[in-house]
Every structure is written in C-alpha cells, then in structure tokens.
Amino acid sequence: MQLDGKVPGGPIESRWERHKFESKLVNPANRRKLTVLVIGTGLAGASASAALGELGYNVLTFCIHDSPRRAHSIAAQGGINAAKNYRNDGDSVYRLFYDTVKGGDYRARESNVYRLAQVSADIIDQCVAQGVPFAREYGGLLDNRSFGGAQVSRTFYARGQTGQQLLIGAYQSMMRQVDAGTVKLFPQREMLDVVMVEGQARGVIMRNLVTGELEKWAGDAVLLATGGYGTVYYLSTNAVNSNVTAAWRAHKRGALFANPCFTQIHPTCIPVSGDHQSKLTLMSESLRNDGRVWVPKDARDPRPPQQIPEPERDYYLERRYPSFGNLVPRDVASRAAKLVCDEGLGVGDTGLAVYLDFADSIGRLGKDVIKQRYGNLFDMYQKITDDNPYQVPMRIFPAVHYTMGGLWVDYNLMSTIPGLHVLGEANFSDHGANRLGASALMQGLADGYFVIPNTLSHYLAGTSLPKVTAEHDAFAEAASNAQGQITRLLTVRGQKTPRELHRQLGRLVWDYVGMSRTAEGLRTALTEIPRLREEFWHNVSVPGEANNMNKNLEYAGRVADYLEFAELLARDALEREESCGGHFREEFQTPDNEAQRDDLQFAHAAAWEFTGVGQAPVRHVEPLQFDYVKPSQRSYK
Amino acid sequence: MSMNLTLRIWRQANPGTPGRLVEYAAQGISPDMSFLEMLDVVNEQLIRKGEEPVAFDSDCREGICGTCGCMVNGVAHGPDAAATVCQLHMRRFKNGDTITIEPWRAAAFPVVKDLVVDRSALDRIVRAGGYISMNVGAAPDANAMPVAKGLADEAFDAAACIQCGACVAACKNASAALFTAAKISHLNLLPQGQAERGRRAVAMVDQMDVEGFGACSNEGECEAVCPKEISISNIARMNREYLRARLVAR
Numbered sequence: 001m002q003l004d005g006k007v008p009g010g011p012i013e014s015r016w017e018r019h020k021f022e023s024k025l026v027n028p029a030n031r032r033k034l035t036v037l038v039i040g041t042g043l044a045g046a047s048a049s050a051a052l053g054e055l056g057y058n059v060l061t062f063c064i065h066d067s068p069r070r071a072h073s074i075a076a077q078g079g080i081n082a083a084k085n086y087r088n089d090g091d092s093v094y095r096l097f098y099d100t101v102k103g104g105d106y107r108a109r110e111s112n113v114y115r116l117a118q119v120s121a122d123i124i125d126q127c128v129a130q131g132v133p134f135a136r137e138y139g140g141l142l143d144n145r146s147f148g149g150a151q152v153s154r155t156f157y158a159r160g161q162t163g164q165q166l167l168i169g170a171y172q173s174m175m176r177q178v179d180a181g182t183v184k185l186f187p188q189r190e191m192l193d194v195v196m197v198e199g200q201a202r203g204v205i206m207r208n209l210v211t212g213e214l215e216k217w218a219g220d221a222v223l224l225a226t227g228g229y230g231t232v233y234y235l236s237t238n239a240v241n242s243n244v245t246a247a248w249r250a251h252k253r254g255a256l257f258a259n260p261c262f263t264q265i266h267p268t269c270i271p272v273s274g275d276h277q278s279k280l281t282l283m284s285e286s287l288r289n290d291g292r293v294w295v296p297k298d299a300r301d302p303r304p305p306q307q308i309p310e311p312e313r314d315y316y317l318e319r320r321y322p323s324f325g326n327l328v329p330r331d332v333a334s335r336a337a338k339l340v341c342d343e344g345l346g347v348g349d350t351g352l353a354v355y356l357d358f359a360d361s362i363g364r365l366g367k368d369v370i371k372q373r374y375g376n377l378f379d380m381y382q383k384i385t386d387d388n389p390y391q392v393p394m395r396i397f398p399a400v401h402y403t404m405g406g407l408w409v410d411y412n413l414m415s416t417i418p419g420l421h422v423l424g425e426a427n428f429s430d431h432g433a434n435r436l437g438a439s440a441l442m443q444g445l446a447d448g449y450f451v452i453p454n455t456l457s458h459y460l461a462g463t464s465l466p467k468v469t470a471e472h473d474a475f476a477e478a479a480s481n482a483q484g485q486i487t488r489l490l491t492v493r494g495q496k497t498p499r500e501l502h503r504q505l506g507r508l509v510w511d512y513v514g515m516s517r518t519a520e521g522l523r524t525a526l527t528e529i530p531r532l533r534e535e536f537w538h539n540v541s542v543p544g545e546a547n548n549m550n551k552n553l554e555y556a557g558r559v560a561d562y563l564e565f566a567e568l569l570a571r572d573a574l575e576r577e578e579s580c581g582g583h584f585r586e587e588f589q590t591p592d593n594e595a596q597r598d599d600l601q602f603a604h605a606a607a608w609e610f611t612g613v614g615q616a617p618v619r620h621v622e623p624l625q626f627d628y629v630k631p632s633q634r635s636y637k
Numbered sequence: 638m639s640m641n642l643t644l645r646i647w648r649q650a651n652p653g654t655p656g657r658l659v660e661y662a663a664q665g666i667s668p669d670m671s672f673l674e675m676l677d678v679v680n681e682q683l684i685r686k687g688e689e690p691v692a693f694d695s696d697c698r699e700g701i702c703g704t705c706g707c708m709v710n711g712v713a714h715g716p717d718a719a720a721t722v723c724q725l726h727m728r729r730f731k732n733g734d735t736i737t738i739e740p741w742r743a744a745a746f747p748v749v750k751d752l753v754v755d756r757s758a759l760d761r762i763v764r765a766g767g768y769i770s771m772n773v774g775a776a777p778d779a780n781a782m783p784v785a786k787g788l789a790d791e792a793f794d795a796a797a798c799i800q801c802g803a804c805v806a807a808c809k810n811a812s813a814a815l816f817t818a819a820k821i822s823h824l825n826l827l828p829q830g831q832a833e834r835g836r837r838a839v840a841m842v843d844q845m846d847v848e849g850f851g852a853c854s855n856e857g858e859c860e861a862v863c864p865k866e867i868s869i870s871n872i873a874r875m876n877r878e879y880l881r882a883r884l885v886a887r
Binding site for chain 1: 667671673677678680728760775778785793
C-alpha cells in the first residue's frame with residue numbers, strides 16, 4: 001500500500017494557508033444536510049463538535065461518560081504551549097516547530113508540526129475569549145512559564161488544572177451548539193464498530209451503556225477522538241475507562257495503526273505502593289521547575305533523606321545534563337530514573353523511586369511561594385502517600401502517561417479509510433516518538449478547532465456520498481458482529497475477572513514493552529500475549545446481562561481488544577531496531593546510555609495493516625523527510 | 638495492618654425497581670487503598686462468585702473528572718474535606734467499622750443502577766446559558782483585554798467546579814444552587830461574559846427549576862461537602878445577577 005500523507009508543497013510557512021485555499025468548501029446552505037458523527041468528547045472531540053456545529057453541519061456527538069465534560073483531557077495539569085512570544089524571550093512559530101520536531105526525536109511529519117505551531121497562538125485567543133481562566137499577572141495580562149524542557153516561557157496554564165479549564169471551555173462551546181440544535185449529544189455510548197459502505201466510513205455501531213441496546217447511526221463522515229491506549233499497561237496515569245476499543249475496531253475495518261511502540265512514560269508520578277492499585281497518579285512535571293531530583297550515592301542508604309548530607313547525594317540529572325538539568329524531556333528523565341534504580345540506588349520500600357526535593361526552593365523562595373505554585377499537587381501527594389512534601393522530599397517514579405502512536409492519518413487527519421478522520425491523541429501525527437510537555441492540549445484543540453473544520457469540508461465537498469441510511473445491510477452485519485462478541489463474553493462463565501486478566505496483561509507489557517525493550521523480551525511478549533488472550537476467552541467471568549448497565553461487560557470488551565492490540569505494540573517495538581524518544585531498545589544505545597537512532601533505516605512511520613486476530617500484520621512505511629530541521633543526535637547536556 | 642469491614646451498599650437493579658441496602662464483608666483491606674479500590678476488591682469477589690458487581694461511576698480517580706460520588710455514612714464523598722470519594726483512603730477507617738454506601742439522593746438525579754445516578758440535568762443547565770458565545774476564529778488577541786488578577790482568581794475559584802453533584806446530594810432541598818451559581822459566577826465575573834450576563838443568569842436559574850431541583854435555603858451543606866471548596870457566596874451573587882436581570886435591566 002502506498003501511503004500518501006497528502007502534504008502540500010511549497011515553503012513550509014505557507015503550506016497550511018495554501019492548503020486551506022485549495023480546499024473545496026461546502027456551501028453554508030448545504031452543511032445542515034451533511035451528518036458528521038463525532039466519537040469522543042475530550043479536547044479534540046468537543047472542540048471539533050463545537051466548531052463544526054458553528055459552521056452549521058448536522059453533528060451527532062457520542063461519549064462513554066455520563067457527561068461530555070468528563071473525558072480524560074480533564075486531568076491534564078501543567079499547561080498548553082503557544083508561540084505567542086509574550087515574554088520577548090526569542091520564541092516564534094519556527095522555534096516551537098523546531099522544538100517539537102526535535103523533541104519528537106525526528107519521527108513526526110514536519111508539515112503537520114509546523115501547522116500545529118502556527119495555530120497554537122489562535123488556540124489561546126479562542127480559549128481566553130471563551131472565558132478560560134488562565135493564570136494572570138497583576139497587570140491583568142496572561143502569565144507564562146517554562147515547561148518540560150523548553151528554554152522559552154511559552155506555556156499558558158490554569159493553576160494545576162489546565163486540562164479541566166480548557167475542556168470546560170470546549171464543552172461549553174459544544175453545549176451552546178446543542179442549544180442551537182446543530183449538535184445532538186449522546187452520552188453513555190460506546191463505539192463498537194465503524195460501518196463501511198462502498199469503501200467509505202458511513203456510520204457507527206454504538207452500545208447504549210444504560211440500556212445495553214446496540215444503536216445504528218449513519219452519517220457522511222466519522223471523526224474518532226477517542227484518546228490513547230496507555231491503559232494497555234493496566235497501571236497508567238490514564239482514567240480507568242480510557243481504552244483503545246474504538247481505534248482498534250476501526251483498525252480491524254482497515255485503518256492502519258501507526259507507531260504503536262511510541263509510548264510515553266512520564267517521570268513525575270507517585271510510585272506504586274501495592275497490588276491493589278487501580279491507577280497511578282501523575283504530578284505535573286512543572287514540579288521539576290523547582291524540585292531537584294536525586295538519589296543517595298550509597299545504594300540502600302538507610303537514613304531518611306533529610307539526614308543525608310549534600311556530598312552524599314547524586315543529583316544525577318544536573319550531573320549528566322548540566323545545561324537542561326532537571327528540565328530534560330520526559331523520555332530522558334524517565335530513563336535516567338530507571339537507570340539509577342536498576343543500579344540499586346532507588347529509594348522507598350520498593351527501591352523503585354527517586355527523590356524530588358523542594359528544600360532548596362523553599363529555602364530560596366519561601367514556603368508560601370512554593371505553596372502558591374504547587375499547593376494542590378503537594379496536597380494530592382500527601383493525601384495519597386501520607387507524607388508531607390514540605391518537610392520530606394517527594395518520592396517519584398515514571399509511569400505510562402501518553403501514547404504518541406495511533407491511527408495513521410494524512411495531512412487532512414483522514415485515516416486510510418475514506419471518511420474516517422482521527423483527532424487528538426488517537427492519531428499518530430504530531431509528536432513523533434516523544435511528546436513535549438504542554439503539547440497534548442495544544443494538539444487536541446488544534447485538530448478540533450482549527451484543522452478539521454477546514455479539511456473535513458474538502459472531503460465532504462469533493463467526495464461522492466450516495467445517500468445511506470441505517471437500514472443498509474452493512475449496519476446489520478456490523479451490529480451482529482458486535483452482538484456476537486458481547487454474547488461470547490457473557491457465555492464464557494470462567495473463573496477470572498476481567499481486571500485480573502488486564503492486570504496480567506499490564507504486567508507483561510510493562511516488563512517487556514515498557515521503558516526499555518530487548519528483542520528477546522519482545523519475542524517473549526509475542527509468545528505470552530496470545531496465550532493470555534486464549535486464557536481470557538476460556539476463563540473470563542462476566543456475570544449479568546447485556547440488556548442493561550453492565551460495567552464489567554464494558555470492561556471485558558475493552559480488555560479483549562487490548563489483548564489483540566498488545567501484540568501489535570510488541571511487534572512494532574521488535575521491528576523498530578533503533579532507539580528513539582519513548583521507544584528504547586537496549587541493543588541500540590550510545591556508550592553513555594542515550595538513545596541511538598538509525599535515520600538511514602527508520603526515519604519513517606510504520607503503519608500496520610490488520611490481517612486477522614493472531615495473524616501477522618503487514619507493515620507499511622511512510623518515509624519522513626526533514627527539509628527544515630536536520631536530524632541530529634538529541635543532546636540536552 | 639489489614640482491615641475487615643462490613644459494608645451496607647445500596648443495590649437497585651434499575652430505576653423502576655425498588656432498591657435496598659445489602660450487607661457485604663470486605664476483608665483484608667489495606668489502609669493504603671483508596672475507597673474505590675476497596676470497592677474494586679469487593680466487586681472482584683462478587684464476580685468470582687458469578688454475582689453481579691456493584692455498579693458505581695468513576696474515571697480519573699484523582700479527583701478532577703467529577704464522575705465518582707456516593708454517600709459514605711451519610712456524607713457526600715465521605716469524611717474527608719475537599720476530596721472526592723476516589724481520593725478518600727481506607728486509612729480513614731478502623732478495623733471492624735461498618736460503612737453505609739448509598740447513591741446521591743435527589744428527585745432530579747434518578748438512580749440508574751446501584752450507586753449510579755443520572756446527572757444529565759446539570760448538563761442541561763449549562764446548555765441553557767453556561768457559555769460565552771464565541772465562534773471559532775472570531776477571537777481577538779488574548780492579551781487585548783487585561784483582566785485584573787483578583788477578578789480572574791475569583792472567577793477561577795468558581796470555575797473549579799467538577800460537576801460531581803455532591804452539592805445537590807448534601808442539600809436537604811436537593812438544590813443545585815451551588816453548581817449553577819458557580820457557573821454563573823465564573824462567566825459573569827469575567828469581562829468576556831458581560832454581553833450575556835443577564836440572559837445567562839435567567840436562563841440557567843429557570844432551567845434549574847425546570848429540572849426539579851429544590852430552592853436554596855442557606856443551609857451551607859453544599860459548601861461543606863464540595864470537593865473543590867466552592868463558596869456559597871456564589872449563590873448570593875447568582876441571586877443578585879438573577880434579580881438584576883429580572884428587575885433592573887428591564
């Protein structure tokens with residue numbers, strides 16, 4: 001299969017403008033006759049619904065939550081980047097573009113990233129006008145901070161709850177369209193299939209999570225904004241209902257899945273404390289602006305951290321990366337923590353933690369300033385661990401946080417299925433092999449507010465879309481397929497709960513497809529995952545019925561999909577014989593343990609084609625060209 | 638270290654069937670577990686026995702999405718101040734305790750199943766006017782309009798609402814005044830929200846009545862259980878905004 005990214009030509013600065021001009025438009029009077037199905041109401045889905053509703057399309061929006069304002073975008077703490085250069089510190093669209101391509105370890109599509117940087121400033125304007133209460137200075141203008149390895153202050157933030165405030169903004173704009181009648185909202189619905197008619201995505205099968213009914217919805221285009229696949233690891237910072245099901249089922253219908261092995265492990269999370277844990281809690285990496293990361297120089301130093309004198313501490317990030325220090329990108333900080341713990345220098349009961357110490361900052365700035373900056377994070381930490389971080393250094397450890405891989409999309413955000421568009425974390429396009437801090441919110445809103453309204457019109461205006469209703473046979477076939485799996489889950493009547501099996505799967509992928517990977521480990525994973533899948537289908541226990549609210553049944557369906565997806569994750573990691581960004585292969589590292597890319601062989605996106613459960617998928621390649629940011633060894637020293 | 642507890646949990650198959658409290662033993666509970674992880678453990682045992690687990694809502698499990706919520710010994714979100722039930726930890730309880738767990742109780746929040754209630758009435762209040770009308774593309778530069786820090790902070794305090802519904806559950810009138818007032822305050826305080834100030838207050842308050850929420854009688858229970866500590870002074874502001882729009886502006 002020839003993958004065409006549909007990237008416009010010409011100078012990168014003018015590509016998006018030109019593309020918009022060359023795109024076909026839908027006459028305003030015709031828009032209400034076109035139905036767009038939007039799946040998911042996080043930043044990408046809610047902003048797309050709002051923007052398309054404002055344009056006058058007939059938008060049907062679905063989410064798994066009881067309210068569209070609960071999607072997991074809400075949990076993002078730190079901030080959102082924008083190339084506003086309000087600080088006069090040398091920022092520009094080009095610098096944000098450059099930082100993002102470099103930060104992604106040269107595995108993202110340059111044109112997409114440039115567009116993202118271009119619209120970043122518009123996002124801030126849009127959000128402020130909607131009433132998003134960003135942090136302000138006494139003069140009344142917006143405050144900024146440096147974040148996640150950036151040397152300019154381009155991050156806008158709203159206390160420790162930037163994601164919630166941006167999502168409320170998008171949600172409110174969407175609810176305005178619901179009031180106006182352009183958007184119809186269907187909460188408590190889970191997508192179980194994409195319906196294909198004549199090779200185009202023309203509908204979806206949704207399960208009503210309250211009544212259990214399978215609903216058939218027809219439309220002219222489908223937008224997936226269903227987030228990432230971090231919960232394949234069972235323990236992650238994602239919400240417990242986050243899942244890969246919609247993306248995976250679209251993949252099984254023909255949408256290629258790109259770069260699943262690019263997973264992000266976030267460095268500042270609260271360490272695992274016991275096997276009862278249902279999720280890990282992230283603390284914003286803004287903490288690294290004022291906290292210093294260290295471990296004792298002596299393995300298993302028995303003293304409490306406050307009693308270990310300065311000369312006996314190893315501030316390993318400051319030592320190894322003198323120019324970036326504690327602010328190195330996430331992948332680098334996470335791997336460095338793993339390295340010191342592998343050397344036996346980890347702290348806490350499990351030895352799987354490092355200290356994040358605020359004593360210096362409290363001494364320099366005073367407790368009040370630290371409290372003002374991080375008060376809510378400190379409270380959260382204390383609630384969970386019962387330790388007071390104003391007195392004792394925090395213990396932190398990396399945890400799965402974000403997934404850069406996702407369904408392959410072209411410059412128009414369209415997947416390899418005509419009409420099926422993929423937005424936000426669910427697609428693969430902008431972050432390459434590693435996402436920079438404060439860039440996820442930017443991408444979700446860029447896709448929804450600014451990109452899709454332009455590119456979708458081009459698809460709708462330029463494509464022959466014969467009238468299709470939910471009476472079409474393809475809907476019956478897809479619904480019966482979905483019903484088949486539900487019935488199968490209910491009839492196994494085995495001994496293990498979906499959670500137990502999910503935990504087993506999570507353990508497997510964390511051990512073998514986690515922070516560092518080897519060919520041998522990945523082969524083990526590829527043998528073990530199908531075995532576990534086999535066990536699942538013989539031994540899962542799903543009590544209750546399909547015709548009412550059955551959360552355990554929903555969960556079992558998501559675990560079943562993860563048991564298929566995990567195999568692709570491991571296979572992609574095995575085939576990518578290099579280290580880059582969040583994908584670290586132990587065989588490919590520099591003498592000082594940094595990631596060793598192989599640009600000759602792997603400067604491409606790997607996009608996988610589904611051929612059947614347990615069948616070897618086909619690997620397609622989209623070569624990546626770097627005409628502006630020349631690939632170099634990333635150095636933060 | 639580990640605790641054994643007796644749980645009395647509200648079980649109700651669907652909105653049309655009467656519910657009742659059912660007793661369960663929760664054994665080997667670690668004090669480090671969160672309250673919802675404790676419920677996970679109980680559910681795991683039920684599933685292994687082939688029984689239907691207790692349905693309850695939760696998602697982020699870090700106190701920001703507003704999905705979870707139940708009455709724990711009669712208190713919305715349980716005994717910890719400024720926390721959702723997912724942030725409550727079992728170290729707050731003692732070995733041998735009996736804990737009664739019930740859904741939010743309000744006419745406007747019908748029980749869907751067990752501890753799950755339908756809170757869509759809150760979305761409809763937002764839909765009535767809880768937004769600033771601003772089409773994508775029409776925004777001026779973000780720094781074109783300074784907003785005094787004090788004002789921005791006050792609006793933020795109100796915007797911190799997570800729409801969990803605890804305020805309604807705690808109120809003897811099942812009033813949604815705190816929720817509605819928080820949204821009106823957030824938007825009416827900001828300069829961007831001025832154009833629709835009066836219309837917003839009237840539309841949202843009227844929708845609150847349509848949904849069947851009770852009136853506010855200044856009990857303050859809502860503020861006491863609010864996981865985001867939203868102040869009831871917002872309710873006073875809502876009343877002023879409503880009266881201003883109804884009486885003065887016309």
